[in-house]
Amino acid sequence: MLERIEEIRAEAVAAIDAAGSSAELEGLRVRYLGRKAELTGVLRGIADLPPEERGEVGGVANKARKELEALLERATEAQDAAELDSQLLADRVDVTLPGAPPRPVGHQHLIARTTRQIEDIMIGLGYHVAEGPEVEHDYYNFTALNHPEGHPARMLQDTFYVQSHPDVLLRTHTSPMQIRAMETQPPPIFIVVPGKVYRRDSDATHSPMFHQMEGLAIAEGLTLADLKGTLLAMCQGIFGGERELRLRPHFFPFTEPSIEVDVSCFQCGGSGTLAGGERCNLCKGQGWIEILGAGMVDPNVLGFVEDYGYDAERVQGFAFGLGIERVAMLRHGVPDLRRFFDNDVRMLEQFS
Numbered sequence: 001m002l003e004r005i006e007e008i009r010a011e012a013v014a015a016i017d018a019a020g021s022s023a024e025l026e027g028l029r030v031r032y033l034g035r036k037a038e039l040t041g042v043l044r045g046i047a048d049l050p051p052e053e054r055g056e057v058g059g060v061a062n063k064a065r066k067e068l069e070a071l072l073e074r075a076t077e078a079q080d081a082a083e084l085d086s087q088l089l090a091d092r093v094d095v096t097l098p099g100a101p102p103r104p105v106g107h108q109h110l111i112a113r114t115t116r117q118i119e120d121i122m123i124g125l126g127y128h129v130a131e132g133p134e135v136e137h138d139y140y141n142f143t144a145l146n147h148p149e150g151h152p153a154r155m156l157q158d159t160f161y162v163q164s165h166p167d168v169l170l171r172t173h174t175s176p177m178q179i180r181a182m183e184t185q186p187p188p189i190f191i192v193v194p195g196k197v198y199r200r201d202s203d204a205t206h207s208p209m210f211h212q213m214e215g216l217a218i219a220e221g222l223t224l225a226d227l228k229g230t231l232l233a234m235c236q237g238i239f240g241g242e243r244e245l246r247l248r249p250h251f252f253p254f255t256e257p258s259i260e261v262d263v264s265c266f267q268c269g270g271s272g273t274l275a276g277g278e279r280c281n282l283c284k285g286q287g288w289i290e291i292l293g294a295g296m297v298d299p300n301v302l303g304f305v306e307d308y309g310y311d312a313e314r315v316q317g318f319a320f321g322l323g324i325e326r327v328a329m330l331r332h333g334v335p336d337l338r339r340f341f342d343n344d345v346r347m348l349e350q351f352s
């Protein structure tokens, strides 16, 4: 009997040593320690042995059982750990692999992008961005901007009026926001106003809807020199650091003096001729490109916002208005403004 126990023990130890998986080890546990195992039978039959054998056989069989239990436990632990390791290795994810295949995403329209670029430049100069309504009152679009009764710009060929409300119209410029902004905050004020404006006009360089960027600065002691310096910084930000400005006298009802501003041509460097000697097509040989209207805010305009803290004796200011399409056309060589609004992706995707 003792020999048989030793045989079983030795066989089980060898089998456990050789086992290659936790499933195999579980099989060995059933086979050597399970209810129907031979060793279990021996232990169960101890009581039937002659009394003088019981002690020794019982002791040896129990020791063998304990040894096998301990051995199995250790082997199972080691096996589980090894299996976990190899599973982790097999499951390893390469986080540096690209995710889902890149999908084409949309991009800003060139007009939106140009608007943002100009906003960024002006924010850098300390300006805030403000927006206002496109459906506007005659008061803000004209009256408070010092348009005398009967001014040609009020006439029907330029302005879209709302039929049922003759004093309501689609704003013809972003300038009404000058008044609205001053009504909401006292001086000093430094704002730019991007937005859509509407005029009854349509050809290669005019569309019934287009975009402007208004600028308004009101503070004590502002002069035309401040206006020129501000516009120079803005134009250099848009068209390049080498650009120069030229101011020409002009007329707007709401600025006095009023100016039109030309920027030196960024294609020919202002010379009017290209490297090959031919005439520059962008500035038509002039060396200058007309870019915006501006001027010192007319004291009459401040009179309309006197009640909001604007005293024309104390504060001065300047304003300017820039056509966004015009900037985008010049910078990207777009020949016809209407292409911006045809929504032809072949055109728009060129500016992604």
Ligand code: PHE
Pocket: 172, 173, 174, 175, 214, 215, 252, 255, 293, 294, 295, 319, 320, 321, 322
């Ligand atoms: N509002 C003018 C226009 O649309 C431009 C402008 C703005 C001129 C501000 C002077 C000052 O033509």
